[in-house]
Amino acid sequence: MSAPAATIDVDALVAIDVHTHAEVSATGHVSLSPELFDASADYFGAHDHRRPTIPEMAAYYRERRMAAVVFTVDAEHATGHPRIANEEVAQSCAEHADVLIPFASVDPWKGRAGVREARRLVEDHGVRGFKFHPSMQGFSPNDPMAYPLYEAIEELGVPALFHTGQTGIGAGVPGGGGIHLKYSNPMLVDDVAVDFPDLRIILAHPSFPWQDEALAVATHKPSVYIDLSGWSPKYFPPQLVRYANSLLKDKVLFGSDYPVITPDRWLADFAKLEIKPEVRPKILKDNAAALLGLAERRS
Numbered sequence: 001m002s003a004p005a006a007t008i009d010v011d012a013l014v015a016i017d018v019h020t021h022a023e024v025s026a027t028g029h030v031s032l033s034p035e036l037f038d039a040s041a042d043y044f045g046a047h048d049h050r051r052p053t054i055p056e057m058a059a060y061y062r063e064r065r066m067a068a069v070v071f072t073v074d075a076e077h078a079t080g081h082p083r084i085a086n087e088e089v090a091q092s093c094a095e096h097a098d099v100l101i102p103f104a105s106v107d108p109w110k111g112r113a114g115v116r117e118a119r120r121l122v123e124d125h126g127v128r129g130f131k132f133h134p135s136m137q138g139f140s141p142n143d144p145m146a147y148p149l150y151e152a153i154e155e156l157g158v159p160a161l162f163h164t165g166q167t168g169i170g171a172g173v174p175g176g177g178g179i180h181l182k183y184s185n186p187m188l189v190d191d192v193a194v195d196f197p198d199l200r201i202i203l204a205h206p207s208f209p210w211q212d213e214a215l216a217v218a219t220h221k222p223s224v225y226i227d228l229s230g231w232s233p234k235y236f237p238p239q240l241v242r243y244a245n246s247l248l249k250d251k252v253l254f255g256s257d258y259p260v261i262t263p264d265r266w267l268a269d270f271a272k273l274e275i276k277p278e279v280r281p282k283i284l285k286d287n288a289a290a291l292l293g294l295a296e297r298r299s
Contacts, residue, residue: 007097008067010295016288017061017068017263019161019204019229019255024051025084026092052259054089058096066263069255069292071103071131071161077110078138078178086117090125101292103129103161108139108146115152122156128292133163134183135170141183142191150192154199159291161227162189164214165207168260186214193221200291202253205230211237219247225291228283229255233269241273249279253288 010016052060054070061068070093072084086104093102104127106114121127130153134141141162153160164186170177186203187210193201201224207214218224226248228236244252254270256263267284275283289295 008099008101008294010067010285010289012065013067013285014065015067015254015263015267015284016292016294017066017229017256017258018202018227018253018288018292020057020068020070020258021260022054022057022070022072022084022089022092023259024053025088026053050259054092054100055096057258058092058100060258061099061263062096064263067099067101067294068258069101069103069129069161071129072105073131073133073136074105074107075133075136075138077107078136083107086121086127087125090121090127094126101129102127103131105131105133106149107137108132108143108149109137111145112148115148118149118152119156122158127158129159129161131161131163133167133169134188135163135167135179135181138178138180139183141188142195147195150196150199154196159200159202159225160192161202161204162186162192163205164189164203165205165210185210186217189224190217190221193217193224197223199223201225202227202291204255205257206236206240208237211240215239215243215248218251219243225251225253225287227253227255229257230261232261233266233273236273241275244283245274245276245279249276249282250287252283253291254284 057070070089072089074083076082083105090102093100104121106118108114118130139146164184166181167179170179186207189201189203203214203218203224203226214226218226256266
Protein backbone atom coordinates (compact mmCIF):
# COMPACT_ATOMS: atom_id res chain seq x y z
CA MET A 1 0.00 0.00 0.00
CA SER A 2 1.26 3.50 -0.79
CA ALA A 3 1.07 6.49 1.52
CA PRO A 4 -1.80 8.92 1.00
CA ALA A 5 -1.36 11.62 -1.60
CA ALA A 6 0.14 14.86 -0.33
CA THR A 7 -1.41 18.27 -0.81
CA ILE A 8 1.89 19.98 -1.65
CA ASP A 9 1.98 22.27 -4.67
CA VAL A 10 5.34 21.15 -6.03
CA ASP A 11 5.42 23.74 -8.81
CA ALA A 12 5.21 26.53 -6.23
CA LEU A 13 8.20 25.25 -4.28
CA VAL A 14 11.78 26.45 -4.48
CA ALA A 15 13.14 23.27 -2.91
CA ILE A 16 12.33 20.11 -0.94
CA ASP A 17 14.47 19.50 2.15
CA VAL A 18 14.48 15.73 2.74
CA HIS A 19 16.27 15.80 6.10
CA THR A 20 14.96 17.77 9.10
CA HIS A 21 14.61 16.81 12.74
CA ALA A 22 11.72 17.17 15.16
CA GLU A 23 13.70 17.92 18.33
CA VAL A 24 10.95 18.85 20.76
CA SER A 25 7.39 17.66 21.31
CA ALA A 26 4.37 19.78 22.09
CA THR A 27 4.82 18.85 25.77
CA GLY A 28 8.50 19.88 25.81
CA HIS A 29 9.99 16.38 25.60
CA VAL A 30 13.26 16.51 23.66
CA SER A 31 14.61 13.97 21.19
CA LEU A 32 18.05 13.48 22.82
CA SER A 33 19.40 13.22 26.34
CA PRO A 34 21.12 16.42 27.55
CA GLU A 35 24.54 14.78 27.23
CA LEU A 36 24.02 13.75 23.61
CA PHE A 37 22.32 17.01 22.67
CA ASP A 38 25.20 19.06 24.06
CA ALA A 39 27.71 16.89 22.18
CA SER A 40 25.81 17.45 18.94
CA ALA A 41 25.65 21.20 19.56
CA ASP A 42 29.40 21.27 20.15
CA TYR A 43 30.03 19.31 16.96
CA PHE A 44 27.92 21.64 14.81
CA GLY A 45 28.79 24.83 16.69
CA ALA A 46 25.06 25.24 17.23
CA HIS A 47 24.65 26.06 20.92
CA ASP A 48 22.69 29.18 20.01
CA HIS A 49 20.09 27.35 17.94
CA ARG A 50 16.68 26.87 19.51
CA ARG A 51 14.57 23.78 19.16
CA PRO A 52 11.58 24.70 16.99
CA THR A 53 8.27 22.93 17.41
CA ILE A 54 6.84 21.26 14.33
CA PRO A 55 4.32 24.11 13.73
CA GLU A 56 7.25 26.54 13.93
CA MET A 57 9.12 24.42 11.40
CA ALA A 58 6.11 24.62 9.09
CA ALA A 59 6.05 28.41 9.31
CA TYR A 60 9.80 28.56 8.69
CA TYR A 61 9.62 26.44 5.53
CA ARG A 62 6.40 28.04 4.29
CA GLU A 63 8.06 31.46 4.46
CA ARG A 64 10.85 30.12 2.24
CA ARG A 65 8.51 28.38 -0.23
CA MET A 66 10.04 25.00 0.62
CA ALA A 67 8.71 21.65 1.76
CA ALA A 68 10.46 19.50 4.35
CA VAL A 69 10.58 15.88 5.43
CA VAL A 70 10.33 15.72 9.24
CA PHE A 71 11.32 12.85 11.55
CA THR A 72 12.67 11.94 14.95
CA VAL A 73 14.82 8.92 15.92
CA ASP A 74 13.58 5.99 17.98
CA ALA A 75 16.71 4.77 19.79
CA GLU A 76 15.28 3.95 23.19
CA HIS A 77 16.71 0.41 23.20
CA ALA A 78 20.29 1.67 22.90
CA THR A 79 20.09 5.04 24.69
CA GLY A 80 17.30 4.59 27.23
CA HIS A 81 15.83 7.93 26.12
CA PRO A 82 12.19 7.86 24.95
CA ARG A 83 11.50 9.15 21.46
CA ILE A 84 9.09 11.85 20.39
CA ALA A 85 5.93 10.00 19.38
CA ASN A 86 5.66 9.18 15.68
CA GLU A 87 1.95 9.88 15.90
CA GLU A 88 2.63 13.43 17.06
CA VAL A 89 5.03 14.01 14.17
CA ALA A 90 2.48 12.62 11.71
CA GLN A 91 -0.42 14.63 13.15
CA SER A 92 1.54 17.88 13.26
CA CYS A 93 2.71 17.39 9.68
CA ALA A 94 -0.87 16.63 8.60
CA GLU A 95 -1.91 19.99 10.04
CA HIS A 96 0.69 21.62 7.78
CA ALA A 97 0.45 19.30 4.80
CA ASP A 98 1.19 22.11 2.35
CA VAL A 99 4.85 22.11 3.45
CA LEU A 100 5.60 19.16 5.78
CA ILE A 101 6.06 15.47 4.93
CA PRO A 102 6.02 13.02 7.86
CA PHE A 103 8.57 10.23 8.21
CA ALA A 104 8.60 7.93 11.23
CA SER A 105 11.30 6.12 13.17
CA VAL A 106 10.82 2.62 14.56
CA ASP A 107 13.59 0.94 16.54
CA PRO A 108 14.42 -2.34 14.75
CA TRP A 109 14.94 -3.98 18.14
CA LYS A 110 11.16 -3.84 18.66
CA GLY A 111 10.72 -6.89 16.44
CA ARG A 112 7.18 -7.82 15.46
CA ALA A 113 5.76 -4.95 17.51
CA GLY A 114 7.82 -2.57 15.37
CA VAL A 115 6.52 -4.17 12.18
CA ARG A 116 2.93 -3.69 13.34
CA GLU A 117 3.68 -0.09 14.28
CA ALA A 118 5.23 0.66 10.88
CA ARG A 119 2.17 -0.67 9.07
CA ARG A 120 -0.19 1.30 11.30
CA LEU A 121 1.80 4.53 10.88
CA VAL A 122 1.58 4.38 7.10
CA GLU A 123 -1.95 3.03 6.78
CA ASP A 124 -3.61 5.07 9.54
CA HIS A 125 -1.39 8.13 10.01
CA GLY A 126 -0.12 8.96 6.51
CA VAL A 127 3.57 8.45 7.22
CA ARG A 128 5.57 8.59 3.98
CA GLY A 129 8.92 7.05 4.96
CA PHE A 130 11.13 5.80 7.79
CA LYS A 131 14.36 7.07 9.34
CA PHE A 132 17.09 4.75 10.68
CA HIS A 133 20.18 5.83 12.61
CA PRO A 134 22.19 2.61 12.97
CA SER A 135 24.89 4.14 15.19
CA MET A 136 22.34 5.62 17.61
CA GLN A 137 20.04 2.61 17.46
CA GLY A 138 22.92 0.19 18.01
CA PHE A 139 22.41 -2.19 15.10
CA SER A 140 24.07 -3.15 11.87
CA PRO A 141 21.77 -2.38 8.93
CA ASN A 142 22.35 -5.87 7.48
CA ASP A 143 21.41 -7.65 10.72
CA PRO A 144 18.57 -10.11 9.89
CA MET A 145 16.90 -8.89 13.07
CA ALA A 146 15.82 -5.80 11.12
CA TYR A 147 14.67 -7.61 8.00
CA PRO A 148 10.99 -8.06 8.93
CA LEU A 149 10.76 -4.30 9.38
CA TYR A 150 12.42 -3.65 6.00
CA GLU A 151 10.07 -6.15 4.40
CA ALA A 152 7.05 -4.28 5.76
CA ILE A 153 8.41 -0.91 4.61
CA GLU A 154 9.11 -2.32 1.15
CA GLU A 155 5.55 -3.68 0.94
CA LEU A 156 4.15 -0.33 2.09
CA GLY A 157 5.96 1.35 -0.80
CA VAL A 158 7.67 4.12 1.16
CA PRO A 159 11.41 4.94 1.40
CA ALA A 160 13.86 4.14 4.17
CA LEU A 161 16.45 6.79 5.05
CA PHE A 162 19.66 5.60 6.75
CA HIS A 163 22.12 7.83 8.55
CA THR A 164 25.60 7.13 7.17
CA GLY A 165 29.08 8.24 8.15
CA GLN A 166 30.28 10.30 11.09
CA THR A 167 27.77 11.67 13.59
CA GLY A 168 27.90 14.64 15.90
CA ILE A 169 25.75 12.73 18.39
CA GLY A 170 28.09 11.52 21.14
CA ALA A 171 31.11 13.30 19.65
CA GLY A 172 33.57 14.25 22.39
CA VAL A 173 31.70 12.31 25.08
CA PRO A 174 33.73 9.54 26.77
CA GLY A 175 33.31 6.41 24.67
CA GLY A 176 31.32 8.47 22.19
CA GLY A 177 28.28 8.15 24.43
CA GLY A 178 28.12 4.47 23.43
CA ILE A 179 27.72 5.34 19.74
CA HIS A 180 29.43 2.89 17.35
CA LEU A 181 30.41 4.59 14.10
CA LYS A 182 30.97 1.29 12.28
CA TYR A 183 27.24 0.68 11.99
CA SER A 184 26.91 3.68 9.68
CA ASN A 185 29.16 2.40 6.90
CA PRO A 186 27.02 2.57 3.73
CA MET A 187 28.40 -0.78 2.55
CA LEU A 188 26.25 -2.38 5.27
CA VAL A 189 23.21 -0.82 3.59
CA ASP A 190 24.32 -2.35 0.28
CA ASP A 191 23.29 -5.73 1.70
CA VAL A 192 19.84 -4.30 2.41
CA ALA A 193 19.58 -3.03 -1.16
CA VAL A 194 20.47 -6.51 -2.44
CA ASP A 195 17.99 -8.33 -0.22
CA PHE A 196 15.16 -5.80 -0.72
CA PRO A 197 15.52 -4.64 -4.33
CA ASP A 198 12.21 -2.76 -4.37
CA LEU A 199 12.95 -0.82 -1.18
CA ARG A 200 13.85 2.77 -2.00
CA ILE A 201 16.81 3.74 0.19
CA ILE A 202 18.31 7.15 0.97
CA LEU A 203 21.88 7.28 2.26
CA ALA A 204 21.88 10.38 4.43
CA HIS A 205 24.81 12.79 4.47
CA PRO A 206 28.18 12.94 2.75
CA SER A 207 29.35 9.64 4.25
CA PHE A 208 32.69 10.57 5.85
CA PRO A 209 34.92 8.53 5.99
CA TRP A 210 33.11 6.27 3.51
CA GLN A 211 32.20 8.68 0.71
CA ASP A 212 33.49 6.42 -2.06
CA GLU A 213 31.55 3.49 -0.65
CA ALA A 214 28.33 5.52 -0.71
CA LEU A 215 28.92 6.59 -4.30
CA ALA A 216 29.60 2.99 -5.29
CA VAL A 217 26.39 1.73 -3.67
CA ALA A 218 24.22 4.48 -5.18
CA THR A 219 25.76 3.96 -8.61
CA HIS A 220 25.37 0.20 -8.48
CA LYS A 221 21.92 -0.16 -6.91
CA PRO A 222 19.06 1.54 -8.79
CA SER A 223 16.95 1.97 -5.65
CA VAL A 224 19.61 3.83 -3.62
CA TYR A 225 19.79 7.64 -3.37
CA ILE A 226 22.04 10.08 -1.46
CA ASP A 227 20.97 13.14 0.51
CA LEU A 228 23.42 15.99 1.08
CA SER A 229 22.43 16.97 4.61
CA GLY A 230 24.60 17.61 7.62
CA TRP A 231 27.44 19.39 5.78
CA SER A 232 27.82 22.81 4.26
CA PRO A 233 28.24 22.26 0.50
CA LYS A 234 31.57 24.10 0.60
CA TYR A 235 32.98 21.07 2.42
CA PHE A 236 31.64 18.42 0.02
CA PRO A 237 34.32 15.99 -1.20
CA PRO A 238 35.16 16.63 -4.88
CA GLN A 239 34.11 13.14 -5.94
CA LEU A 240 30.64 13.73 -4.48
CA VAL A 241 30.24 16.91 -6.53
CA ARG A 242 31.52 15.12 -9.64
CA TYR A 243 29.06 12.23 -9.30
CA ALA A 244 26.17 14.57 -8.43
CA ASN A 245 26.86 16.39 -11.68
CA SER A 246 26.93 13.22 -13.77
CA LEU A 247 26.16 9.58 -12.93
CA LEU A 248 24.00 10.39 -9.90
CA LYS A 249 22.30 13.56 -11.14
CA ASP A 250 18.87 11.91 -10.76
CA LYS A 251 19.64 10.35 -7.36
CA VAL A 252 21.07 13.16 -5.24
CA LEU A 253 18.76 15.10 -2.90
CA PHE A 254 18.87 18.39 -1.02
CA GLY A 255 18.82 17.98 2.74
CA SER A 256 19.89 20.43 5.41
CA ASP A 257 19.79 18.67 8.83
CA TYR A 258 17.69 21.54 10.19
CA PRO A 259 17.76 22.93 12.83
CA VAL A 260 21.51 22.34 13.37
CA ILE A 261 22.17 23.47 9.79
CA THR A 262 19.68 25.89 8.27
CA PRO A 263 18.54 25.66 4.66
CA ASP A 264 19.49 29.34 4.31
CA ARG A 265 23.13 28.57 5.04
CA TRP A 266 23.10 25.37 2.99
CA LEU A 267 21.56 26.99 -0.08
CA ALA A 268 23.88 30.00 0.07
CA ASP A 269 26.89 27.69 -0.05
CA PHE A 270 25.29 25.42 -2.65
CA ALA A 271 24.85 28.43 -4.95
CA LYS A 272 28.65 28.76 -5.06
CA LEU A 273 29.20 25.10 -5.93
CA GLU A 274 30.02 24.15 -9.52
CA ILE A 275 26.80 22.34 -10.30
CA LYS A 276 25.49 22.24 -13.87
CA PRO A 277 22.46 24.49 -14.40
CA GLU A 278 20.35 21.56 -15.60
CA VAL A 279 21.31 19.48 -12.54
CA ARG A 280 20.69 22.11 -9.87
CA PRO A 281 16.85 21.91 -9.94
CA LYS A 282 17.03 18.11 -9.87
CA ILE A 283 19.00 18.19 -6.63
CA LEU A 284 16.95 20.95 -5.04
CA LYS A 285 13.49 19.64 -5.84
CA ASP A 286 12.77 17.38 -8.79
CA ASN A 287 14.53 14.21 -7.59
CA ALA A 288 12.86 14.36 -4.19
CA ALA A 289 9.44 15.10 -5.69
CA ALA A 290 9.70 11.97 -7.84
CA LEU A 291 11.10 9.78 -5.06
CA LEU A 292 8.40 10.84 -2.59
CA GLY A 293 5.61 10.47 -5.11
CA LEU A 294 4.82 14.18 -5.19
CA ALA A 295 5.40 14.57 -8.93
CA GLU A 296 6.60 12.72 -11.98
CA ARG A 297 10.33 12.93 -12.64
CA ARG A 298 11.22 15.61 -15.16
CA SER A 299 13.63 14.84 -17.97
